[in-house]
Amino acid sequence: MTYVFSQEQHGHLIPYIAALHASCITQDHMVGPFLPPLTNEKLLPWWRERIAEANQGSRVIVLLLPETVPGKKAMGTDLRGLAMFKLSDVETGTFRGRIDAVLVNQKHRRQGGARALVTALEYEAAKRGRTLLLVDTETGSVAEAAFKKFGYVEVGKIPAYSRALPNGKKGETFFYKDLLPSS
Numbered sequence: 001m002t003y004v005f006s007q008e009q010h011g012h013l014i015p016y017i018a019a020l021h022a023s024c025i026t027q028d029h030m031v032g033p034f035l036p037p038l039t040n041e042k043l044l045p046w047w048r049e050r051i052a053e054a055n056q057g058s059r060v061i062v063l064l065l066p067e068t069v070p071g072k073k074a075m076g077t078d079l080r081g082l083a084m085f086k087l088s089d090v091e092t093g094t095f096r097g098r099i100d101a102v103l104v105n106q107k108h109r110r111q112g113g114a115r116a117l118v119t120a121l122e123y124e125a126a127k128r129g130r131t132l133l134l135v136d137t138e139t140g141s142v143a144e145a146a147f148k149k150f151g152y153v154e155v156g157k158i159p160a161y162s163r164a165l166p167n168g169k170k171g172e173t174f175f176y177k178d179l180l181p182s183s
Helices: 007-026 040-056 113-127 142-149
Strands: 002-004 059-064 081-087 096-104 132-138 153-164 168-178
Touching: 002 113, 007 040, 007 081, 007 096, 040 059, 040 081, 059 096, 059 113, 081 113, 096 113, 113 132, 113 142, 132 142, 142 168
Parallel strands: 096 132
Antiparallel strands: 002 059, 059 081, 081 096, 132 168, 153 168
């Protein structure tokens, strides 16, 4: 099930969220905000900033967790995935949001988790009046194929967009999705 991050219910998961992010970077070679070697000193402050943005209402973080009994806090090992988007903070873009991450634990892939997370993000975006979502993925990645399946429209590609190890660069593909039904 997907749950919108709540400091009260999920704040204890921050180290596990950082660990999930680290595993996607180190094991999957995902391009992210950091290059290995990864440390808690890099990841935890970055995630605390994202959590602070969520607490302030400028970001939405959705967690993929097993269904829990009401009032029971999830365990760190329960974290199956995470997705988040940032709400545009410019007056001319109050209808936009930008998906920053969709991360799924390797043990829980190919079970519909990414689709559930993106669907939850789209629902939360619409609830907040965000009808246009933007996202970029590594060119040729599983994420690129997934966003095409999820109905996102490719805008274009930029080769050699991000640093990647070892000493290389990876291309990036940009997408959007209009959440308003066609008239």
